[in-house]
Amino acid sequence: xxxxxRKSSLAILVLALAAARAQAQxxxxxSWNDGAAKKAIVEFVxxxxxxxxxxxxxxxxxxxxxxxxxxxxxxxxxxxxLMYCFDRVPALVKAKPELANVEPFKTVMSGDxxxxxxxxxxxLEKIAVATLTGMPVExxxxxxxxxxxxxxxxxxxxxxxxxxxxxxxEVMKYLRANGYKTYIVTGGGQDFVRTYAERVYGIPPxxxxxxxxxxxxxxxxxxxxxxxxxxxxxxxxxGPGKAEGIHLMIGRRPHAAFGNSTGDREMLEYTxxxxxxxxxxxxxxxxxxREYAYGPAAGLPNSKVGTFTQALYDEAKKRGWTVISMKGDxxxxxxxxx
Amino acid sequence: xxxxxRKSSLAILVLALAAARAQAQxxxxxSWNDGAAKKAIVEFVxxxxxxxxxxxxxxxxxxxxxxxxxxxxxxxxxxxxLMYCFDRVPALVKAKPELANVEPFKTVMSGDxxxxxxxxxxxLEKIAVATLTGMPVExxxxxxxxxxxxxxxxxxxxxxxxxxxxxxxEVMKYLRANGYKTYIVTGGGQDFVRTYAERVYGIPPxxxxxxxxxxxxxxxxxxxxxxxxxxxxxxxxxGPGKAEGIHLMIGRRPHAAFGNSTGDREMLEYTxxxxxxxxxxxxxxxxxxREYAYGPAAGLPNSKVGTFTQALYDEAKKRGWTVISMKGDxxxxxxxxx
Numbered sequence: 320x321x322x323x324x325r326k327s328s329l330a331i332l333v334l335a336l337a338a339a340r341a342q343a344q345x346x347x348x349x350s351w352n353d354g355a356a357k358k359a360i361v362e363f364v365x366x367x368x369x370x371x372x373x374x375x376x377x378x379x380x381x382x383x384x385x386x387x388x389x390x391x392x393x394x395x396x397x398x399x400x401l402m403y404c405f406d407r408v409p410a411l412v413k414a415k416p417e418l419a420n421v422e423p424f425k426t427v428m429s430g431d432x433x434x435x436x437x438x439x440x441x442x443l444e445k446i447a448v449a450t451l452t453g454m455p456v457e458x459x460x461x462x463x464x465x466x467x468x469x470x471x472x473x474x475x476x477x478x479x480x481x482x483x484x485x486x487x488x489e490v491m492k493y494l495r496a497n498g499y500k501t502y503i504v505t506g507g508g509q510d511f512v513r514t515y516a517e518r519v520y521g522i523p524p525x526x527x528x529x530x531x532x533x534x535x536x537x538x539x540x541x542x543x544x545x546x547x548x549x550x551x552x553x554x555x556x557x558g559p560g561k562a563e564g565i566h567l568m569i570g571r572r573p574h575a576a577f578g579n580s581t582g583d584r585e586m587l588e589y590t591x592x593x594x595x596x597x598x599x600x601x602x603x604x605x606x607x608x609r610e611y612a613y614g615p616a617a618g619l620p621n622s623k624v625g626t627f628t629q630a631l632y633d634e635a636k637k638r639g640w641t642v643i644s645m646k647g648d649x650x651x652x653x654x655x656x657x
Numbered sequence: 658x659x660x661x662x663r664k665s666s667l668a669i670l671v672l673a674l675a676a677a678r679a680q681a682q683x684x685x686x687x688s689w690n691d692g693a694a695k696k697a698i699v700e701f702v703x704x705x706x707x708x709x710x711x712x713x714x715x716x717x718x719x720x721x722x723x724x725x726x727x728x729x730x731x732x733x734x735x736x737x738x739l740m741y742c743f744d745r746v747p748a749l750v751k752a753k754p755e756l757a758n759v760e761p762f763k764t765v766m767s768g769d770x771x772x773x774x775x776x777x778x779x780x781l782e783k784i785a786v787a788t789l790t791g792m793p794v795e796x797x798x799x800x801x802x803x804x805x806x807x808x809x810x811x812x813x814x815x816x817x818x819x820x821x822x823x824x825x826x827e828v829m830k831y832l833r834a835n836g837y838k839t840y841i842v843t844g845g846g847q848d849f850v851r852t853y854a855e856r857v858y859g860i861p862p863x864x865x866x867x868x869x870x871x872x873x874x875x876x877x878x879x880x881x882x883x884x885x886x887x888x889x890x891x892x893x894x895x896g897p898g899k900a901e902g903i904h905l906m907i908g909r910r911p912h913a914a915f916g917n918s919t920g921d922r923e924m925l926e927y928t929x930x931x932x933x934x935x936x937x938x939x940x941x942x943x944x945x946x947r948e949y950a951y952g953p954a955a956g957l958p959n960s961k962v963g964t965f966t967q968a969l970y971d972e973a974k975k976r977g978w979t980v981i982s983m984k985g986d987x988x989x990x991x992x993x994x995x
Binding site for chain 1: 717794838847848851855861862863865869871872873874881882883884891892897898900901904905906907908909923926927930
């Protein structure tokens with residue numbers, strides 16, 4: 320009996336080790352430290368995709384939405400798309416030399432970073448309209464693709480598209496492996512993000528919802544139709560616009576939503592207002608060493624972009640949203656580390 | 658040798674019969690008569706989905722768009738959605754009795770079909786705005802679902818949702834079975850069509866592009882967020898708006914597009930402007946007996962809805978679009994026949 324017991328114990332131990340090893344091998348979130356955030360994600364996926372679970376969600380209804388800037392990739396010191404707009408100004412001035420002496424283009428051309436940082440919102444909008452609209456869609460796509468392939472972030476000396484957060488890439492893959500459709504719902508330009516979303520995030524163009532302008536249908540001299548990007552906005556996909564954009568573009572309420580700022584508040588509220596299991600998460604940038612630290616919620620000054628206010632933090636607590644600490648929850652931030 | 662030859666011949670005959678039977682059993686378009694239209698569909702699917710074909714289309718790029726009214730279901734004598742609007746007027750007048758003496762609501766309430774048929778476009782727009790906007794999205798969806806389940810078409814005495822064309826249902830299934838994402842791109846209301854598209858066509862809400870109004874994010878007394886349908890249009894998904902809507906909502910150029918009227922012209926032009934294999938088809942209503950016959954292209958008077966002009970017919974010939982004759986190409990029109 321003693322021997323048998325020992326044999327049984329040994330068998331149990333072997334099985335337990337095997338199970339632990341299998342679990343370690345198949346951990347869908349290896350860049351996450353164990354903790355409340357990781358647990359919330361795994362529990363949400365398990366409870367909504369296990370047949371017979373009271374909170375089971377049919378596959379066709381599995382929708383998860385992700386803000387981009389500050390949630391999927393670095394948004395400091397300025398949004399990457401704004402860097403694109405600044406980088407386009409010289410070509411713009413070359414094509415229209417009269418702009419060289421017109422503000423805000425004059426300031427951008429001066430290269431004076433301090434002056435550029437002080438540009439007002441209306442000035443930034445002028446630059447955005449001048450660099451993002453007025454051309455055929457195909458031309459715009461080609462210009463963005465060229466920039467994306469060559470421009471690099473000043474701090475990491477890498478293409479912007481490499482500055483995505485590995486833990487969030489894992490969350491998206493984990494959700495997709497469990498039948499969720501992952502969408503980007505961004506205040507950034509829909510056409511801009513669509514040029515690289517499939518390659519960078521595995522998200523196809525039709526699953527990118529963003530701030531969108533009108534296009535205008537017309538014909539070239541050969542009678543071939545094409546679309547020209549217009550300045551007039553169709554969707555301002557920020558704040559309440561994110562919930563409205565989700566309805567317009569998806570037509571389903573998400574079961575999971577991820578953001579990092581007040582611009583994502585209404586998206587998370589709209590998601591949380593549905594019944595059954597819903598997952599709402601906010602990324603808190605509290606890691607000055609490995610990335611950035613900003614937002615009053617982290618006891619830190621706010622930044623011009625990605626406002627994580629104390630009010631947002633309080634609402635998260637009240638509504639049961641999960642705050643992700645980059646410092647505490649993320650073992651690794653970028654895929655190029657290690 | 659003679660015997661062997663006979664045996665071989667027999668074997669070949671058996672194989673040929675088996676192949677023919679298999680083909681007959683697996684004909685993806687059994688409601689279509691053999692002819693140019695059916696052949697164009699099968700050749701398009703084969704050439705774009707066969708590995709190694711010079712016109713192979715990667716699965717993620719396989720997008721096919723379908724107009725709804727007159728292409729997927731009956732549009733005569735008026736669009737079903739307009740019937741919905743008329744049917745909603747009594748409830749509207751009950752809620753706001755002052756409307757009973759205001760045009761065009763007074764005319765609709767009179768039940769005078771001749772007078773109703775003569776209502777002007779601005780009058781119809783007033784009725785549409787009054788019955789399709791101003792309420793929370795959920796309330797609208799519930800009202801449409803209730804109507805769809807009970808309202809019947811006067812000629813066939815069946816729910817409108819049964820009046821879909823079986824041959825087009827087969828085309829959509831055939832395309833989906835070959836990796837195509839099928840989209841509805843309709844001048845009808847996006848929210849309206851989304852309420853039944855999955856059940857009726859197997860097309861999920863996120864693949865319905867239609868005329869869309871703004872929604873407005875707000876909170877109820879309990880602090881629960883909801884969206885209210887607004888009168889202001891975001892997308893007028895008709896004519897050039899269909900190409901613009903496809904770019905806005907899908908972000909890819911379709912490889913196949915199906916329509917039946919001048920409102921679909923730009924969608925087909927935009928589709929045809931892409932390289933590789935593209936399939937553009939127009940349904941011609943030339944079957945007065947089994948459905949309706951209208952449009953100058955059929956040598957028939959035009960109708961108020963679904964304008965198939967001679968110019969559209971000429972453009973189809975010029976650009977190599979295929980015209981589907983309901984009379985000649987469709988063996989069966991509705992699934993309830995037989």
